[in-house]
Amino acid sequence: MSEATRSLNFIEHIIEDDLAAGFPKGGLRFRFPPEPNGYLHIGHASSICLNFGLGLRYQAPVNLRFDDTNPTKEEQEYVDAIKADVEWLGFRWDRECYASDYFGRLYQWAVDLIRLGKAYVDSQPSEEIARQKGTPTEPGTNSPFRARSVDENLLLFQEMKTGKHPEGTHVLRAKIDMASPNMLMRDPVMYRILHKAHHRTNTDWCIYPMYDWTHGESDYIEQISHSLCTLEFKPHRELYDWFLDQVAEAGKVRPKQREFARRNLSHTVVSKRKLLQLVNQGVVHGWDDPRMPTISGLRRRGCPPEAIRTFADTIGIAKRDNVVDVSLLEFHMREHLNKTAPRVMAVLDPVKVVVLNYPEGESEWVEAENNPEDPGAGFRKVPFSRELYIEREDFREEANRKYFRLKLGGEVRLKNAYIITAEHVVKDARGEIVEVHCTYDPKSLSGSGTEESLKKVKGTLHWVSVAHAMEAEVRLYDRLFSDPVPDQHKDRDFLEFVNPDSLQTVKAFLEPGLSEAKSGEQFQFQRLGYFCVDPDTTPAKLVFNRTVPLRDTWAKVEQQAE
């Protein structure tokens, strides 16, 4: 879709309206404001794509700002992981900012508010303050400390800052309206005492500002024009604006908070608590397990960052509740990988084929196209010999005409090689097929141009030469949950919906050229799916992850037959 014809989402409409009303285009500035208290997931990716996408669209800078106001939860490790994830997604931030860089400015403004009688120190326990807050349907009541004198407030606040008081003894509150229908306007807490070292400011501060007091002012300091957040922050907007009213000066950009609905992906969970549960209970092997919806999990799975970006683009942004089907993400993975991943042959569940009339002990190297979707990808050589592996499900002793694959007395094309005919099978004591004996037509070599090579054969199979094949561990991943909305069921725990077959590990046989594959490299295993080399790979052992299978219309035909 071209930029010129693409329709606008509601955020872009707001920006266009602002521009039309005279806001200078050069004043546009956005930000992505993660709290460094955990790993980024697909939901964050959507927000990242929104903000950075706007930056690209309007040629405006986008800041990466860490909302680090709570030292009890935040760590440098997460800062580093978040930066790596944003970069991996392919975005460049203008400035790397930290809310903690503004602690001094925020403190000064707070002192100003106290002087103006718009903030006071409350010395009640949190339970008492909560009780006085009222409920959504009942107004709150004023704190007995609400009328404290400016001088006493100033002194107490100063003492809170320098660590004279233990945690929980005092807080600084904005003096707004305890009867407001908006609970957030009932004298919200601006600062609490925390005797904790901060990952950046260390022990400089004994008081830390709350989100509402920090976020809007940080936007203002950075001169963010449009501050986008999820819908649950809608009620915060009134407070955001109130705080801005206290500090904003004429002539400067006044940030605007706007809310959009978070994007929900089907067949997964995204809450930190639930993700942690999956890790701790061993349902998955870690935060970067390829089944996890974390950015690091998606990366390890082999999901291309381009796929996440085009995915985010197509799902758009709006204000209603939504559950985006994971199949749309899979579509974007395939779409990108189809154009970029070299094709290769691998057999995951082998049965041996013996080509009876092919000379014993001999082999030849046949030519194979690396990617029919990319003429520049070139060709490679693949070894062919008398004994081959094909997929067990590609052979049946008998089958109807809808089955295009190999059956007794039937012909099939071996991709890039010869046409073979199945003559008979060899079974073991249990009746399991161990070998399929075939004959081949020596004149039917692919690409040789002979009449035999041009023969139309319904089925084409991938294969691998037994003598040349290399073994690898292949991890076949499927959806982690069998239910589209595992955590949306009342009375059912989300863990009940864990798919027991989300990981299947098999020993596979690959064409020998794959021996040099490096961690992260991606391939299409022909007729099977897209796979990438897992970082668990060692010189002695190759490990692949299945990113996503190919679309499989045959599987559907079979399913319907049942």
Add this chain to the structure above:
RNA sequence: UGGCCCAUGGUGUAAUGGUAACACUACUGAUUUUGGUUCAGUCAUUCUAGGUUCGAGUCCUAGUGGGCCAACCA
């Protein structure tokens, strides 16, 4: 019981008050040395009821359904 937000195919998103569009999924068919890709096609009385208007998915009212709000979290 209060306040605020939302409602368009199975899913997600569009549509200056003027022919309901795009993508995915599903299903048909064509092409194909990947049952992949590609191509063509099929799938909606815009939650309900009133109102304003020549004309309403869009504006107004009410109802229905869903979501959010009572951390010294963000």
